[in-house]
Amino acid sequence: MSYTPKMNELIQVVEASRQRRYAERHARLSPEEKQQLLEAFHPDYRPDTMRPIKVGVSKGSVMPHELVDVLESRSRLDPDRFSSGKIDYDVDVLVIGGGGAGSSAALMAHEAGANVLLVTKLRLGDANTMMAQGGIQAADKANDSPVLHYLDVMGGGGFANKPELVEALVHDAPLVIKWLEDLGCMFDKEQDGTMVTQHGGGTCRKRMHAARDYSGAEIMRTLRDEVRNREIPVLEFSPAVELLSDGEGTCTGAVLMNLETEEFFVVRAKTIVVSTGGFGRLHIDDFPTTNHYGATADGLVMAYRLGGRLVFLDATQFHPTGAAYPEQIVGLLITEKVRGLGAQLVNVYGEQFVYPLETRDAVSSAIIRECLEREKGIVTETGQHGVWLDSPMIEHIHGEGTILRSLPAMYRQYERFGIDMRKTPIIVFPTLHYQNGGVDIKNDTSVTTVDNLFVAGETSGGVHGRNRLMGNSLLDVVVFGRRAGVAAAEKARHVSPGILSLAHVKRYHKELEDSGLAKDKPSPMLLPSYARHQHVPGADPAV
Amino acid sequence: MEQDSVRIFIMGKGYEVPKSLTIMKAMEHAGYRFVRGCGCRGGFCGACGTVYRMPDDYRLMVGLACQTVVEDGMYLTQIPVFPANKATYDVEKLRPGLSDMVKLYPELTRCLGCNTCTKACPQDLDVMNYMAAAMRGDIAKAADMSFDCLMCGLCAARCPAETVQYNIAILARRIYARHVAPRAKHLASRVDEVSDGAFDQALDEVTKLTRAELETLYNERDIEPE
Numbered sequence: 001m002s003y004t005p006k007m008n009e010l011i012q013v014v015e016a017s018r019q020r021r022y023a024e025r026h027a028r029l030s031p032e033e034k035q036q037l038l039e040a041f042h043p044d045y046r047p048d049t050m051r052p053i054k055v056g057v058s059k060g061s062v063m064p065h066e067l068v069d070v071l072e073s074r075s076r077l078d079p080d081r082f083s084s085g086k087i088d089y090d091v092d093v094l095v096i097g098g099g100g101a102g103s104s105a106a107l108m109a110h111e112a113g114a115n116v117l118l119v120t121k122l123r124l125g126d127a128n129t130m131m132a133q134g135g136i137q138a139a140d141k142a143n144d145s146p147v148l149h150y151l152d153v154m155g156g157g158g159f160a161n162k163p164e165l166v167e168a169l170v171h172d173a174p175l176v177i178k179w180l181e182d183l184g185c186m187f188d189k190e191q192d193g194t195m196v197t198q199h200g201g202g203t204c205r206k207r208m209h210a211a212r213d214y215s216g217a218e219i220m221r222t223l224r225d226e227v228r229n230r231e232i233p234v235l236e237f238s239p240a241v242e243l244l245s246d247g248e249g250t251c252t253g254a255v256l257m258n259l260e261t262e263e264f265f266v267v268r269a270k271t272i273v274v275s276t277g278g279f280g281r282l283h284i285d286d287f288p289t290t291n292h293y294g295a296t297a298d299g300l301v302m303a304y305r306l307g308g309r310l311v312f313l314d315a316t317q318f319h320p321t322g323a324a325y326p327e328q329i330v331g332l333l334i335t336e337k338v339r340g341l342g343a344q345l346v347n348v349y350g351e352q353f354v355y356p357l358e359t360r361d362a363v364s365s366a367i368i369r370e371c372l373e374r375e376k377g378i379v380t381e382t383g384q385h386g387v388w389l390d391s392p393m394i395e396h397i398h399g400e401g402t403i404l405r406s407l408p409a410m411y412r413q414y415e416r417f418g419i420d421m422r423k424t425p426i427i428v429f430p431t432l433h434y435q436n437g438g439v440d441i442k443n444d445t446s447v448t449t450v451d452n453l454f455v456a457g458e459t460s461g462g463v464h465g466r467n468r469l470m471g472n473s474l475l476d477v478v479v480f481g482r483r484a485g486v487a488a489a490e491k492a493r494h495v496s497p498g499i500l501s502l503a504h505v506k507r508y509h510k511e512l513e514d515s516g517l518a519k520d521k522p523s524p525m526l527l528p529s530y531a532r533h534q535h536v537p538g539a540d541p542a543v
Numbered sequence: 544m545e546q547d548s549v550r551i552f553i554m555g556k557g558y559e560v561p562k563s564l565t566i567m568k569a570m571e572h573a574g575y576r577f578v579r580g581c582g583c584r585g586g587f588c589g590a591c592g593t594v595y596r597m598p599d600d601y602r603l604m605v606g607l608a609c610q611t612v613v614e615d616g617m618y619l620t621q622i623p624v625f626p627a628n629k630a631t632y633d634v635e636k637l638r639p640g641l642s643d644m645v646k647l648y649p650e651l652t653r654c655l656g657c658n659t660c661t662k663a664c665p666q667d668l669d670v671m672n673y674m675a676a677a678m679r680g681d682i683a684k685a686a687d688m689s690f691d692c693l694m695c696g697l698c699a700a701r702c703p704a705e706t707v708q709y710n711i712a713i714l715a716r717r718i719y720a721r722h723v724a725p726r727a728k729h730l731a732s733r734v735d736e737v738s739d740g741a742f743d744q745a746l747d748e749v750t751k752l753t754r755a756e757l758e759t760l761y762n763e764r765d766i767e768p769e
Contacts, residue, residue: 131585131587145742147749155757164750184719186690204765212691228631237579292585293577328568413585416610
């Protein structure tokens with residue numbers, strides 16, 4: 001695979017400018033410059049990418065077309081034919097979703113003595129948590145404090161974040177790092193046990209903890225191992241396809257589908273935690289994505305039908321550095337840690353065009369501007385735009401061996417395709433990375449508009465405002481996953497099992513019909529369809 | 544056959560696919576829709592372990608479907624799940640060294656030293672030697688050497704001694720991180736401060752600031768040098 005002769009010529013320009021750039025520090029954007037950049041180039045600001053939703057509790061809110069499509073769809077179930085006569089599982093706490101948030105919730109609810117069932121669409125641990133490379137933030141060093149962390153989160157989020165959620169996030173951050181350390185999660189440490197911490201985009205202190213560049217994987221496999229050690233019941237390949245309610249706005253359970261046999265199962269639960277992740281695989285605005293196969297917004301769809309309010313869903317995070325070459329890995333994440341370690345963003349003339357650790361929305365916009373407006377980017381054989389990320393600068397700064405030691409996953413990803421990122425720069429372009437918004441929750445993760453329903457992790461909205469900082473999503477899933485588990489178990493103590501109905505779905509269907517929106521394709525989508533002849537991102541029925 | 548395509552055999556059936564595709568994208572190109580055998584699509588989750596053979600070669604090769612490019616004549620099948628033995632334990636009560644490892648996984652000592660596991664690892668880990676370290680009770684070495692493991696299960700699928708290398712590896716890593724690596728003292732003291740409510744008042748105040756006040760604080764905050 002490796003680079004084409006034309007690319008190799010361009011690489012010489014990058015190499016020739018490296019020594020000069022080594023001493024050079026690109027100016028940071030002023031608040032005004034940043035605002036102008038975002039308005040001109042960020043997909044969130046383009047009017048053609050979104051529309052207002054016509055039904056439901058957040059009617060009139062503007063969201064990406066691909067999300068509105070699945071929200072304005074019918075259930076997979078016919079509410080008139082549903083009968084709750086047979087209850088297949090009867091539990092205190094039902095956790096839907098087996099990623100970082102769901103696993104943390106299950107562990108805490110179990111510890112609180114609840115009878116827990118965890119159900120998940122793919123395998124336990126098949127989640128974006130597993131893929132997070134960069135790290136997890138926590139203000140646990142002497143020169144840092146939760147208040148400084150708070151300021152960074154708010155600034156990154158455009159000061160729109162929900163304060164009580166940010167307060168919870170930064171308050172619990174040191175507690176969850178300790179919890180993970182106690183569980184035997186292998187963080188990078190100095191000889192004396194001091195956590196190795198780095199900057200991330202938008203941080204004022206070095207508070208990014210990592211486990212090499214498998215940070216999310218290390219956290220996820222530790223949580224998964226612990227769920228199995230505690231023998232918490234887990235149903236894999238069994239996504240929830242609808243929540244059940246008492247007909248009055250209280251959640252009472254869920255209907256699951258066995259993905260392989262397509263049988264439905266009824267779960268009755270006193271409290272329900274939804275932690276199904278985000279919407280990356282809806283391919284908003286047709287962007288490639290870093291997200292795992294199952295990120296199809298299932299939780300948003302189900303919670304919305306039951307009256308969960310949706311917030312900040314007009315803000316999508318495009319990670320500035322997705323792989324743009326070779327073709328096989330287009331869209332995959334190049335962790336921010338690469339820039340954190342000193343790699344600069346460079347155009348075809350060997351010039352820097354943005355300070356590499358601006359917030360993600362600003363860096364993404366700067367790369368789009370460099371390619372599409374200034375035409376100083378690379379265009380690959382398949383027509384993919386990109387700019388150079390000068391990875392060899394890392395070893396220039398920190399010495400030989402740094403990349404193998406600190407970025408083994410990244411190195412391996414390129415080495416498979418004949419590219420040695422220690423010696424040659426790599427080509428990057430923004431990729432759809434994170435759903436900033438989601439279901440509106442309180443700081444114990446309870447949904448503001450539905451009783452006995454809790455939402456944690458990427459499915460929720462408000463924690464990150466309009467833009468999440470690196471290292472705050474792993475933190476989010478563990479902080480709010482734990483809070484969800486504690487709150488759901490506590491609430492379950494005071495709740496009797498409710499009646500199981502789809503009355504809310506019936507009402508939602510009526511509203512769809514009244515708005516002329518009775519679509520044929522049901523949602524949640526469950527899995528995207530990439531099989532040949534079927535690829536219609538965002539519009540395909542599953543299974 | 545077109546110049547830019549190759550012929551591959553998915554569980555015995557032949558398909559023509561573009562030659563630059565990964566096995567995963569080639570299977571989708573052939574019309575497959577994954578339920579199992581597909582997870583993160585980026586080489587982190589180990590859901591797509593694949594066994595294949597090339598024509599005129601008796602050897603079984605392995606790889607992750609999302610990371611391996613198809614080759615002409617490739618004959619493949621997926622191993623999306625492996626029914627592996629997993630011990631359960633309370634990590635806090637374990638002690639570093641050989642005895643707890645062997646108590647939980649007695650089959651550890653059955654290792655024949657045949658190196659099949661190393662050859663099977665799609666992450667190019669030295670599996671046999673991290674197992675050797677585990678058998679010496681060298682928890683630190685086993686943890687370090689196995690760190691990049693994705694738990695795809697291909698090693699265990701091929702092991703003639705029927706050991707489950709990846710479950711032994713995570714046990715080693717958890718024991719290492721819990722009992723061998725020194726604890727972070729700054730973390731413990733910060734946890735004490737948070738638990739004593741040392742930041743509660745300051746956090747409460749900052750949540751009540753107006754947007755303008757917050758913006759001023761944010762823009763004026765000092766940034767730790769790199």
